[in-house]
Amino acid sequence: MAEERVQKLLAAAGFGSRRACETFIEAGRVMVNGKVIHLGDKADPARDSISLDGKLLHLKQEKIYIALNKPKGYLSDIDEEHPKPTVNDLIGLKEPLFAVGRLDLDSEGLVLMTNDGELANRLTHPRYKHEKEYEVFVIKQPDAEQLAIWQRGVVLEDGYRTLPAKVEVMNNAGGGSWLRITMREGKKRQIRKTGSRIGLPVAQIKRVRIGTLKLGSLRLGEWRYLSPAEVKRLREYAGLDKDEKTS
Numbered sequence: 001m002a003e004e005r006v007q008k009l010l011a012a013a014g015f016g017s018r019r020a021c022e023t024f025i026e027a028g029r030v031m032v033n034g035k036v037i038h039l040g041d042k043a044d045p046a047r048d049s050i051s052l053d054g055k056l057l058h059l060k061q062e063k064i065y066i067a068l069n070k071p072k073g074y075l076s077d078i079d080e081e082h083p084k085p086t087v088n089d090l091i092g093l094k095e096p097l098f099a100v101g102r103l104d105l106d107s108e109g110l111v112l113m114t115n116d117g118e119l120a121n122r123l124t125h126p127r128y129k130h131e132k133e134y135e136v137f138v139i140k141q142p143d144a145e146q147l148a149i150w151q152r153g154v155v156l157e158d159g160y161r162t163l164p165a166k167v168e169v170m171n172n173a174g175g176g177s178w179l180r181i182t183m184r185e186g187k188k189r190q191i192r193k194t195g196s197r198i199g200l201p202v203a204q205i206k207r208v209r210i211g212t213l214k215l216g217s218l219r220l221g222e223w224r225y226l227s228p229a230e231v232k233r234l235r236e237y238a239g240l241d242k243d244e245k246t247s
Contacts, residue, residue: 003042006030009050011117013057014064016098018121029053064097065226065234066113069218076102076111087111091223100124101132101210104189109134109207110215112234113223122238123211129163129184130238133209136191138200139176142169146198150181154194160187162194176203211237 010021010030024030025039031051032043043050050057068087070076075086076099084105088096091113098120100112114120123130142150150167166182181191195202208215212233218224226234235241 003044006032006037006041006043006050007039009043009045009057010052011121014095014098014115014117015052015057016120017100017117017124019125020098021117024052063116064093064095064114065116065231066091066097066223067213067215067218067226068111068113068223069215069220070103070108070111071220072106072108075105087113090221101186101207103205103207104192107205107207108220109205110210110213110218111207112210112213118240119235119238122240123234124186126185128238130211131209132183132186132207132211134181134183134191135170135206135208136179136181136195136202137173137176137204138179138195139203140200141172141175141177142179142200146200149198150194150200154197156190156193156197162187162190 007018007021007025010016010024011018015021015024021030022039025037025041028036029052030037032041033049037043045057068090070087070090073084074090075084077086087099091097095115097113097115098117100114100120100123101110103109103111112123122128147167147169151165153162153164155161163183163185165184166180168180170178170180172178183190191205192202213226213230232241
């Protein structure tokens with residue numbers, strides 16, 4: 001095997017998205033042949049010893065794809081400042097998987113769990129703008145102007161302007177409403193911040209779709225392996241199969 005950038009090798013081995021693997025390198029956590037490397041360095045896994053936090057890279061591994069219905073109270077990733085259970089605890093496999101499409105502690109719904117670093121990178125990197133769909137309960141019934149503002153994009157407190165989104169009322173319940181929101185980005189707590197910004201406080205968030213993958217009938221806390229057909233559709237949606245054919 002020829003030399004490749006180490007962040008690409010780490011992603012292919014399931015250590016996370018390529019962007020996440022770049023941060024590991026920048027933090028000095030990655031070594032090649034016993035020496036700390038820098039971002040952009042290359043290695044050949046056929047002859048070089050590559051490790052992250054002392055764990056050796058193994059390229060030849062079976063790809064795992066799991067759909068999980070995350071309940072509230074579980075983190076999408078390990079956070080030393082908040083020692084809560086994570087989505088990996090729900091699955092219980094020996095090999096930690098990367099959570100594609102992270103949800104905050106108080107949100108629930110679809111999370112794709114995989115060790116396919118290339119797919120994870122395609123579905124999470126902001127420049128690809130892949131769709132994610134949510135069912136969101138706001139504690140007030142929105143008027144037409146509020147819906148139009150959300151759809152156009154909202155300037156948040158930090159000055160960031162959200163991308164246009166599809167927002168429609170599913171049904172009203174009590175004094176609030178269930179909204180269906182389809183977005184092509186996913187800043188931290190974006191839905192909650194957007195709702196608060198325009199006077200529609202968010203009480204509940206449930207993600208029901210990531211690209212071509214749907215939550216379906218999975219109950220809270222349940223998970224299942226994706227079928228080969230689902231994996232194929234997701235890879236085609238992410239543009240990976242096309243890249244492979246033309247590379």
